[in-house]
Amino acid sequence: MSAESKGGATAIESPAQPGVFPLIEPGHSFNTISDKITSVVVRRGTPLAWLGGFLIAFTLMNVMLGAIAWLFFKGTDIWGINIPVGWGFAIVNFVWWIGIGHAGTLISAILHLLKQSWRNSINRFAEAMTLFAVMCAGLFPLIHTGRPWLAAYWLLPLPLTMGVWPQFRSPLIWDVFAVSTYFTVSLLFWFVGLVPDLATMRDNSPKKYQRMIYGVLAMGWRGSARHWRRYESAYMILAGLATPLVLSVHTVVSFDFSASIIPGWHTTIFPPYFVAGAIYSGFAMVVVLAIPVRAVYGLQDMITMRHLENSAKLMLATGWIVGYGYIYEAFTSWYSGNQFEFFMLSNRALGPYRWWYWSLITCNLIIPQVFWTKKARTSTGWLFFTSCVILVGMWLERFIIVIVSLHRDFVPSSWGHYMPTKYDWATFIGTLGMFTTFFLLFLRGLPAISIAEMKLLLPEAKVKE
Numbered sequence: 001m002s003a004e005s006k007g008g009a010t011a012i013e014s015p016a017q018p019g020v021f022p023l024i025e026p027g028h029s030f031n032t033i034s035d036k037i038t039s040v041v042v043r044r045g046t047p048l049a050w051l052g053g054f055l056i057a058f059t060l061m062n063v064m065l066g067a068i069a070w071l072f073f074k075g076t077d078i079w080g081i082n083i084p085v086g087w088g089f090a091i092v093n094f095v096w097w098i099g100i101g102h103a104g105t106l107i108s109a110i111l112h113l114l115k116q117s118w119r120n121s122i123n124r125f126a127e128a129m130t131l132f133a134v135m136c137a138g139l140f141p142l143i144h145t146g147r148p149w150l151a152a153y154w155l156l157p158l159p160l161t162m163g164v165w166p167q168f169r170s171p172l173i174w175d176v177f178a179v180s181t182y183f184t185v186s187l188l189f190w191f192v193g194l195v196p197d198l199a200t201m202r203d204n205s206p207k208k209y210q211r212m213i214y215g216v217l218a219m220g221w222r223g224s225a226r227h228w229r230r231y232e233s234a235y236m237i238l239a240g241l242a243t244p245l246v247l248s249v250h251t252v253v254s255f256d257f258s259a260s261i262i263p264g265w266h267t268t269i270f271p272p273y274f275v276a277g278a279i280y281s282g283f284a285m286v287v288v289l290a291i292p293v294r295a296v297y298g299l300q301d302m303i304t305m306r307h308l309e310n311s312a313k314l315m316l317a318t319g320w321i322v323g324y325g326y327i328y329e330a331f332t333s334w335y336s337g338n339q340f341e342f343f344m345l346s347n348r349a350l351g352p353y354r355w356w357y358w359s360l361i362t363c364n365l366i367i368p369q370v371f372w373t374k375k376a377r378t379s380t381g382w383l384f385f386t387s388c389v390i391l392v393g394m395w396l397e398r399f400i401i402v403i404v405s406l407h408r409d410f411v412p413s414s415w416g417h418y419m420p421t422k423y424d425w426a427t428f429i430g431t432l433g434m435f436t437t438f439f440l441l442f443l444r445g446l447p448a449i450s451i452a453e454m455k456l457l458l459p460e461a462k463v464k465e
Contacts, residue, residue, distance in 0.1 A: 020306070021304050021305045021306035021309065022304060023117060023121070023306055023457050024121070024302055024304065024454065024457045024458070025300075025301035027301075028301070028458060029458070029460070030455050030458065030460065033302075033451060033454050033455055033458075034200055034204060034451055036299075036302075037197075037448075037449050038200060038201055038204040038205075038447065038451070040297050040299075040443070040447070040448065041201065041444065041445065041446065042201065042204060042210055043206065046444065047296050047297070049292075050296065050443070050444065053436065054437065054440045054441075056433070056436075057432075057433040057434075057435075057436035057437040058433065059433065060430050060432060060433025060434075060436075061430055061433040061434040061437050062430075063429070063430050063433070064426060064427055064430015064431060064434060065430070066426070067423045067426035067427045068143055068427065070423065071146055072143075072146065072147070072148075075147070076145070076146035078421060078423045079420075079421055080418055080419050080420045080421045080424055081418070082416055082418065083414070083416060084406055084409050084414055084415070084416050085403060085406045085416060085417075085418035086406070087402050087403075087406060088402075088403070088420065088424065089420050089425075089427065089428055090140040090141075090143070091140070091144070091256075091402055092395070092398045092399050092402050093136075093137075093140055093398075093427075093428050094137050094140040094141060095137075095253055095398045095402075096137075096281070096394060096395050096398045097133050097134070097136045097137035097140075097431065098133070098134065098137045098249065098250060098253055098278065099250060099274075099277060099278030099280075099281045099282060099394060100129070100133040100278075100281055101129065101130040101133035101134050101137070101182075101186070101278075101282065102130075102246060102249075102275070102278035102279050102281075102282040103126055103129070103279055103281075103283045103285065104123075104126040104127045104128070104129045104131075104186070104282065104286075105127075105130055105182075105189075105242050105246050106279055106282065107119045107122060107123045107126045107127075107286070108123045108130075108186075108189055108190075108193070108242065109189065109238075109239040109240075109242035109243045109245075109246065110239075110243050110246060111123075112235075112236075113239050113243060117456070117457060118306060120450060120454055120456065121302050121304070121307055121449055121450075121454065122286060122290060122307050122311075122449075123450060123453070124193065124194075124197075124448055124449055124450045125290070125293065125439075125442070125443075125449070126286050127186065127189065127190040127193070128190065128438075128439065128446075128448075129285060129286065129289060130186050130190075131183070131186055131190060132434075132435045132438040132439055132442075133435065134179065134182065135183075135434075135435075135438070136431040136435050137179070138179065139431065139434075141155060143427075155176065156176060171252060171253075171255035171259050172256060174252045174255065175252060175253060175256065178248060178252040179249065179253075181245065182245045182249045185238065185241050185242050185245060186245075188238055189235075189238040189239070189242050192234050192238060193235060193450060193453075194217075194446065194447075195217075195218060195219060195231065196223070196231065196451070197446075197447045197450060197451045197452060198214050198217045198218040198219075198446075199218040199221035199222070200447075200451050200452075201214040201218075201446075201447065202214035246275070246279075247275055250274045250275045250277075251271040251272075253274060254270040254271045254274035255271070257270060257401065257402075258270040258271070262405055263338070263340040263341045263343070263344040263405065264344040264348075264401065265401070265405055266341075267329060269325050269328045269329065269332075272325075273321070273322065273325035273328075276318045276321035276322050276325070277318070277322050277394055277397065279314070279318045280315060280319055280321075280322055280364075280390060280394060281390060281394035283311050283314050283315050283318070283387075284315060284387040284388075284390040284394075285387070285391060286311055287311050287312070287384065287387040288384060288387045288388060289439065290303055290307065290308065290311075291380050291384045293443065293448060295380075297443075299449065302449055305378050308380070308383055309374075309378055311383075312371045312376075312377040312383060312386075313371070313377065315368060315371060315387070315390065316368065316369075316371040316372070319364065319365065319368045319390070322364055322365075322397075323364070323365050326361070326365070329345070330345055340410060344404075344405065347404060347408055348400060348404050351404070351408070353403065353404050353407075356396055356399060356400060356404075357396075357400055357404070359392075359393075359396055360396040360400055362393070363389045363390065363392050363393025363396065364390065364393035364394065364396075364397065367389050368386055368389070368390060370382060371386065406418075
């Protein structure tokens, strides 16, 4: 009787388990896994779907660059921000993009430590998704002042600059440390996991220039026992470092709101609620990316329905945590007896942004309940549609938290209304294009599935008990 592979679960399920999908379809060997994954990059031609997607994404990214150039020329008055809504699309999109990146680190680090081998097929592109999402998020703090060459300097916690200390009690300062550390550790974790696969790409590439590039990136990897021992140690250490970051980064981001006294923000549920929401939207993005990738490149035998169904189950669980956060907010607003908190609740549900609020409830709570049925969890159409709905719902949640909490202050005479301008939309939609552009370039240049970890799922990789 053979033991489980290093990833934790057996690769091919027993026929006695009806309805359980395998982690990798039968018929693969070490060589076929290497050949199929590397051929996507070094042997196959560029699919028309890739070219069409890249053209659209690159166009949208250039629209964003044009909007940012106009912002630098004219200033932030081209945006919809006003008094009292001083925080607009910039902070909404920053929080949303940071949340998107959480599933990558969760899949890579936490599931690795828990020895969940179903992560092996999706962890590589989920890690890349994390990096590109954080890049998109980091763009908004950089441009939100409209004059980054004058103001971006003050975003960094540099002590005694011109005799002024930064306010280290401000969560905005903590964001700098949290997000930069998160990006750095995620980048190292992603690259260390790539090293064995880069060596495989080096050995399988048909062209000399490809062998040279992958050879340099592989850092002299030869697959010796010493190399594997050091690789596994480094990978485990980075997984241990990345795990608390999954919880800490969005917790720190939530402090931007919960540390204030503004009704709608001043609540202790925000840290776990934000983390659950980040994982919720992050897994939705994983599914949105995985379904087209497996279809275009014919990877259904490696990214199987097992991976998509497990992602749906995690979305269902985290969605209920998010729903609990909504119920908790409503209950405390009523039970506290604070008239301003209760007004904020009624303003969300019945005020001028009520259609945005009820759309949020529909997208985040009602539609995802289809995942209770196995038929929906194992249908790529339902999975893709529901995941897109969740992404829209989580963006609406950020909009409601930021905008609706600000547009009606304590004093009715200071109330205002916020509507994003075409430049707000151009910048946000452009970041979607930027994210997609980077992701498509990643698919064409690097293995989207971990070759080394996929081989651990084969029966040949198991050791006798």
